[in-house]
Amino acid sequence: MIRWGGLRREPFRIFFPLGICFSLLGVSHWLFYAIGVTHTYSGFYHATIQVGSYMACFVFGFLLTALPRFASAPPATTTELLTIIGLFMVQLLCVSWGRWIFAELCFIGLLVMLAIFAGRRFAGRSSSVGPPTEFVWILVSLLFGVSGTALLILGQLGVLGLWALAMGRPMVQQGFLLSIVMGVGGFMAPRLMGRGFPTVTPTLEEARRIRQRRTRLHMLAAVVLGSTFWMEQAGAMRVAYLVRALVVTAELAWTTQFYRPAKVADLYVRFVWISLWMIVAGLWLIVLVPAHRVALLHIVFLGGFSVMAFAVGTMVVLSHSGQAPLLRRPLWVLRLTGTMLAAALAFRLAADVLPHQFFALLGIAAACWIIAGMGWLMFVAPRLGQQPAADEFERLHAEAKQRLLNTTPVC
Numbered sequence: 398m399i400r401w402g403g404l405r406r407e408p409f410r411i412f413f414p415l416g417i418c419f420s421l422l423g424v425s426h427w428l429f430y431a432i433g434v435t436h437t438y439s440g441f442y443h444a445t446i447q448v449g450s451y452m453a454c455f456v457f458g459f460l461l462t463a464l465p466r467f468a469s470a471p472p473a474t475t476t477e478l479l480t481i482i483g484l485f486m487v488q489l490l491c492v493s494w495g496r497w498i499f500a501e502l503c504f505i506g507l508l509v510m511l512a513i514f515a516g517r518r519f520a521g522r523s524s525s526v527g528p529p530t531e532f533v534w535i536l537v538s539l540l541f542g543v544s545g546t547a548l549l550i551l552g553q554l555g556v557l558g559l560w561a562l563a564m565g566r567p568m569v570q571q572g573f574l575l576s577i578v579m580g581v582g583g584f585m586a587p588r589l590m591g592r593g594f595p596t597v598t599p600t601l602e603e604a605r606r607i608r609q610r611r612t613r614l615h616m617l618a619a620v621v622l623g624s625t626f627w628m629e630q631a632g633a634m635r636v637a638y639l640v641r642a643l644v645v646t647a648e649l650a651w652t653t654q655f656y657r658p659a660k661v662a663d664l665y666v667r668f669v670w671i672s673l674w675m676i677v678a679g680l681w682l683i684v685l686v687p688a689h690r691v692a693l694l695h696i697v698f699l700g701g702f703s704v705m706a707f708a709v710g711t712m713v714v715l716s717h718s719g720q721a722p723l724l725r726r727p728l729w730v731l732r733l734t735g736t737m738l739a740a741a742l743a744f745r746l747a748a749d750v751l752p753h754q755f756f757a758l759l760g761i762a763a764a765c766w767i768i769a770g771m772g773w774l775m776f777v778a779p780r781l782g783q784q785p786a787a788d789e790f791e792r793l794h795a796e797a798k799q800r801l802l803n804t805t806p807v808c
């Protein structure tokens with residue numbers, strides 16, 4: 398059985414299941430309303446839980462586990478971990494009571510904690526290898542998350558006008574997560590998909606130049622992405638989504654070459670590949686049909702972020718429980734979640750085109766999502782407490798890390 402020290406080293410064991418539980422709450426909101434268990438609904442409640450609790454838990458679980466290993470730095474401390482869990486819980490209570498501003502302050506607290514955590518690990522790292530340049534997007538995601546939430550708070554307090562709400566909301570609900578995908582996904586996805594980069598063994602000076610050039614390009618893309626939230630609040634919806642789609646497509650094409658099929662046939666890798674396509678496709682469809690913006694965003698949320706979370710989550714759980722060989726098989730859990738997420742997305746989209754059945758279809762979509770979430774939880778739950786022998790895991794992990802870091806793209 399895993400001990401507290403093990404949980405500190407691998408916090409995904411806490412945050413992944415917690416994220417699914419949060420999401421069951423956020424999504425069941427529509428099911429309960431559809432079947433008459435509740436008589437009011439709040440889109441803001443749903444959106445806040447889905448992004449600030451469910452998706453954020455996956456982000457935290459992944460980064461709190463991976464960053465110390467990347468930096469060869471110490472794992473999360475008890476204080477860090479308990480503070481973060483505490484903030485997630487208080488945030489949920491505040492959202493449930495409609496105390497939006499307190500919930501938003503908790504979310505800012507969470508992002509600040511993550512920034513401090515990452516800063517400390519990389520400042521005190523014992524490894525000579527710098528973080529991948531794509532990780533500049535993690536910093537950008539924290540900036541979008543904090544400034545978007547601050548805009549929401551100032552808008553709700555009446556300190557700033559309605560424009561602050563209109564700009565803050567997509568900054569948090571899209572900017573924060575899109576940036577995480579471009580940072581973590583931009584680095585991991587091509588390696589999982591078996592992309593053969595043209596590699597060089599650069600001199601130190603060349604390596605420094607390549608890193609600087611790549612970092613500058615990522616930062617330029619981040620500034621342009623940021624400007625799209627300004628355009629959106631100014632009412633230039635179509636232009637905003639056009640530029641957003643262009644930036645995300647160009648960035649993911651550059652880092653992941655998603656336009657080429659994955660070379661690795663494992664189902665979870667296929668899911669990662671599909672999720673990249675769904676993110677790009679969702680954004681472009683909004684450019685074509687802006688009237689259905691919110692429904693089409695669910696192609697990004699369900700087909701993109703959720704499929705990626707389940708795929709990467711399955712990979713992390715199985716590799717850290719000593720069952721990595723299972724990943725080569727077409728796992729029932731991936732088939733189930735894939736089918737149910739596709740069905741949830743289809744019903745969510747159908748709700749927009751069949752307005753008379755709007756809430757009934759939302760309820761069915763929510764039920765499909767709940768089956769996917771519960772199925773995944775049942776699959777991972779018994780494995781969350783399992784660990785391979787310590788030396789065996791460290792050996793495999795060191796090998797995998799070396800393989801990743803030895804690959805230096807030349808452009």
Ligand code: HEM
Pocket residue numbers: 424427439440441443444445447448452567570691694695698699702703741742745759760762763766
């Ligand atoms: C299948 C289950 C889902 C259903 C039925 C559903 C339904 C809805 C509905 C009806 C809205 C509009 C709310 C309003 O009136 O403001 C909405 C908005 C939203 N949903 Fe979902 N949703 C589902 C899953 C998800 C998931 C998995 C995510 C995130 C990963 C998500 C994130 C959001 C966000 C961020 C918004 C706000 C979008 C905006 O207004 O810009 N939803 N959802």
